Amino acid sequence: MELNALLAHPVALPSLPRAVALLMTELAHDEPSLRRVAQLIGTDPALAARLLELANTPAFQMQRQIAGIPEALALLGVVQLRSLVSSAPLGTTSRSVPGVNLQQFWRYSLNTAKLARSLAGLVHHNQIAAYTAGLLHAVGELLLHLAAPDTVLSINSLVPPLDLRRAKIEQRILGYCYGNVSAGLAQRWQFPDVVVEALQHQSAPLDNNVYEPLAGVIHLASWRARAREADLGEKEMAVSFPGEVGLMLGLDIDMVLQQDPIDWTARPEASDYVV
Numbered sequence: 001m002e003l004n005a006l007l008a009h010p011v012a013l014p015s016l017p018r019a020v021a022l023l024m025t026e027l028a029h030d031e032p033s034l035r036r037v038a039q040l041i042g043t044d045p046a047l048a049a050r051l052l053e054l055a056n057t058p059a060f061q062m063q064r065q066i067a068g069i070p071e072a073l074a075l076l077g078v079v080q081l082r083s084l085v086s087s088a089p090l091g092t093t094s095r096s097v098p099g100v101n102l103q104q105f106w107r108y109s110l111n112t113a114k115l116a117r118s119l120a121g122l123v124h125h126n127q128i129a130a131y132t133a134g135l136l137h138a139v140g141e142l143l144l145h146l147a148a149p150d151t152v153l154s155i156n157s158l159v160p161p162l163d164l165r166r167a168k169i170e171q172r173i174l175g176y177c178y179g180n181v182s183a184g185l186a187q188r189w190q191f192p193d194v195v196v197e198a199l200q201h202q203s204a205p206l207d208n209n210v211y212e213p214l215a216g217v218i219h220l221a222s223w224r225a226r227a228r229e230a231d232l233g234e235k236e237m238a239v240s241f242p243g244e245v246g247l248m249l250g251l252d253i254d255m256v257l258q259q260d261p262i263d264w265t266a267r268p269e270a271s272d273y274v275v
Helices: 003-007 017-027 034-041 045-055 069-073 078-086 102-122 127-136 139-147 149-156 166-174 178-188 193-201 213-229 234-240 243-249 253-258
Strands: none
Touching: 003 139, 003 178, 017 034, 017 045, 017 078, 034 045, 034 069, 045 069, 045 078, 045 127, 045 139, 069 127, 102 127, 102 213, 127 193, 127 213, 139 149, 139 178, 149 166, 166 178, 178 193, 193 213, 213 234, 213 243, 213 253, 243 253
16 A cells, blocks of 8 residues: 555544443543643654644644644643543554554553653753654554554564564665655644644654754654564674664664663553553
């Protein structure tokens, strides 16, 4: 399927059921805590995408595009938020996105967002944009699985969705990868250019004519999160570390690992999905 045809495919990205339930509880209060709402939406790529898409519509007549969840929430009323959350499709079964373990995908996306925010702070980049880009960097993988399941499942037989080689294999077979799909969605949602460019070039940030540091940040954050999902040891991580990208940002492997805010030894619990 061509990229433009894929992007035009009408699909509803599934949300984390626990996040939706907790949000509905919070929004039922007379005075919901926007901080709590921001925390919960920040755990769910689909909800975050819908919120930011809504905040960047011409209806709000903003002079600049919105990249962060807290800023987007400040534009919406409680009634709009309730409507957005209550209408969210839930990823409740293994068949919600064929070929994707959604619990793993949500965990991986959140971990990548946290790592991206941490790394962005280290290199003095916009941490809000980094968190958003990290959280949404792989939503294109969900669209690929929903819109072109037969093609993507054949790719899954070669490498799983979160494999470090995934982008290269997709590029070879499809002519584009999940990052290009994520960027295409972000552009349609009228996200800021800095986020769109980071998503577009995340898998090969040094191939871009104009190097975008945020693309490098996302590249390193997703490398770390995928390495953990693959349970790579120290030697395997040392071999697979994208050193050239790290060099451009002034980060070596030890610096990246030291910024890791996640306790990888702990078994993930439901509460881990709160920022």
